[in-house]
Amino acid sequence: MKIYQVNVKCFDILSMKKFYCETLNMPIISESETHFSVMAGTSKLVFEHDTKVPYYHLCFRTGSEFFDYMFQRLSDKNLLLPDENGQFSMFWQGKQAYFNDPDGNILELLERPFHWGGVAPDSGWYDIGEIGLPVKDISEMQNNLSDFVEDEQKSENDRFAFYGNQEGVFVLVKEGRNWYPTDRGATIHPIRAVVSGLHEGKFIHQELPYEIVVRKEWSGQVPAVQFRMARPTNQIEKIIDFYENGLGLEKIGEFHGHEGYDGVLFGTPGHSYHLEFTQCEEPMELPRPTKEHLLVFYIPNLFELQKMVHKLAVMGYREVEPENPYWGRGGVTIEDPDGWRIVLMNTAGI
Numbered sequence: 001m002k003i004y005q006v007n008v009k010c011f012d013i014l015s016m017k018k019f020y021c022e023t024l025n026m027p028i029i030s031e032s033e034t035h036f037s038v039m040a041g042t043s044k045l046v047f048e049h050d051t052k053v054p055y056y057h058l059c060f061r062t063g064s065e066f067f068d069y070m071f072q073r074l075s076d077k078n079l080l081l082p083d084e085n086g087q088f089s090m091f092w093q094g095k096q097a098y099f100n101d102p103d104g105n106i107l108e109l110l111e112r113p114f115h116w117g118g119v120a121p122d123s124g125w126y127d128i129g130e131i132g133l134p135v136k137d138i139s140e141m142q143n144n145l146s147d148f149v150e151d152e153q154k155s156e157n158d159r160f161a162f163y164g165n166q167e168g169v170f171v172l173v174k175e176g177r178n179w180y181p182t183d184r185g186a187t188i189h190p191i192r193a194v195v196s197g198l199h200e201g202k203f204i205h206q207e208l209p210y211e212i213v214v215r216k217e218w219s220g221q222v223p224a225v226q227f228r229m230a231r232p233t234n235q236i237e238k239i240i241d242f243y244e245n246g247l248g249l250e251k252i253g254e255f256h257g258h259e260g261y262d263g264v265l266f267g268t269p270g271h272s273y274h275l276e277f278t279q280c281e282e283p284m285e286l287p288r289p290t291k292e293h294l295l296v297f298y299i300p301n302l303f304e305l306q307k308m309v310h311k312l313a314v315m316g317y318r319e320v321e322p323e324n325p326y327w328g329r330g331g332v333t334i335e336d337p338d339g340w341r342i343v344l345m346n347t348a349g350i
Contacts, residue, residue: 001149001164002116003043003286004215004300004348006058007192009050015102016047024060024070025076026125029330031348041125042116042302044330044347046113054189057132057171057179059108066123067095067111074099074109081106083181098181106132106179116301131193132171132179133210134186139325141172144205148214149197168195194348215300215348234286236279238262238337243275246312247297247342288339291323295342296331298349305332305344324337 010016017036020026026038026045035048040060062070071089073081074097080088081098090096093110101107110129114120135141138161142151145163153169155161159177163170170193176185190209197214204211233239243249243266252267252274260281267274275295299305309319309332322333322343331345 001168001170001192002217002300003131003168004127004196005044005046005192005194006131007046007048007190008056008058008261009052009054009190010047010103011050012102013047015203019102021046023073023079024125039125039330040303041121041127042300042346043125043128045128046144053103054105055103055184055187056105056189056191057108057130057186058105058128059110059128059130059171061112061127061129063114063120064095064123067097067109069123070109071095071097081181081332084218106182106184116303118303118307122302128168130169130171130339131191132173132186133191134173134177134188135208136175138172138174141170141205143289144203145170145212148199148203148212149195149203154286194300197331213348218308230276232278232284232286233338234279234281234283236262236277237262239277242312242315242317242336243277246315246317247308248311249275270322273281286338289341291341294327294333296327296345297342298345298347300346300348302346305346308344309334 013036017028017031020038021028029037029039029044035047037044041223075088079099081100082088083090088097096111097109098106108130112126112129114126118127133141138158142161142163145151149163150165151163152165153162158228159174161172163172167228173186175188178184179186188208192211194213194215199214199216201214202211203214224336244251249266251264253265255263261278263276263278265274265276312334314328317334319332320335322328322331327333327345328345331343332345333341333343335341
């Protein structure tokens with residue numbers, strides 16, 4: 001279960017924004033008077049202002065070198081939390097430490113392998129690896145989640161249970177149980193999470209303020225989750241090179257001389273959604289696209305997105321300024337050979 005995005009509440013929005021950006025080195029993606037969002041590696045974290053002080057548990061994963069850097073940084077600021085033996089440095093399948101943010105949330109710093117495919121980044125955060133979900137009945141929540149998210153843990157504890165796999169977990173705790181390593185009991189507050197799962201879906205708890213949006217990951221080279229488009233062209237070979245070799249889309253079909261047309265189809269899983277480019281025997285007068293004609297790929301994996309941007313740049317297709325500034329907050333806009341724009345958006349979609 002990859003954790004693409006987490007939306008939570010926060011009370012002291014200015015202090016929280018400064019903490020996550022300056023202390024934790026998480027780049028800000030968007031902000032307003034009532035919210036801000038940052039990237040924890042390839043996971044997006046959104047804070048929405050509330051008049052009450054919430055209380056959450058989140059775990060941030062990284063590699064050994066950045067763990068040591070951040071551990072020292074948090075230690076210098078006296079933010080680390082001791083365990084029952086008074087130790088700040090812990091070990092559980094890797095280096096481990098706990099700390100508080102300005103709202104008092106219990107946060108975890110964890111050294112773990114990189115689970116997003118490809119080579120791990122040299123430094124910085126990897127992702128959000130855990131989301132704490134206090135519940136009234138753990139087995140009930142496990143049953144609710146079983147239709148959407150695969151569980152490798154198979155825990156039968158009625159007070160504490162990990163639910164998920166090595167890519168990410170929900171930490172299910174009985175409401176009131178202390179969040180380790182403190183003596184402060186878990187409380188229930190609104191959470192919206194976007195995660196990978198068995199199939200597309202949405203789970204909204206009937207009683208608790210939890211919403212979980214599930215995205216089924218695509219196989220292949222393009223880790224997108226949404227797109228839509230179809231159009232003609234006068235330079236189909238360049239289009240094929242851009243979309244097949246540049247973006248890495250899978251060619252699922254092509255035709256030649258079909259009633260005066262050549263064509264190529266690029267697909268996504270199940271072929272339910274695909275791109276079709278056609279070229280007539282005689283060149284057509286095509287409309288000039290505006291800067292707002294967009295093909296949007298929603299790509300949760302930031303590091304795969306960056307590799308795609310680099311590959312396209314090497315081919316001569318570089319980032320352009322989006323007309324709408326929204327697409328620049330977490331997205332990269334690039335023009336294809338015909339001047340139509342694609343956006344590689346670092347979110348899990350809507």
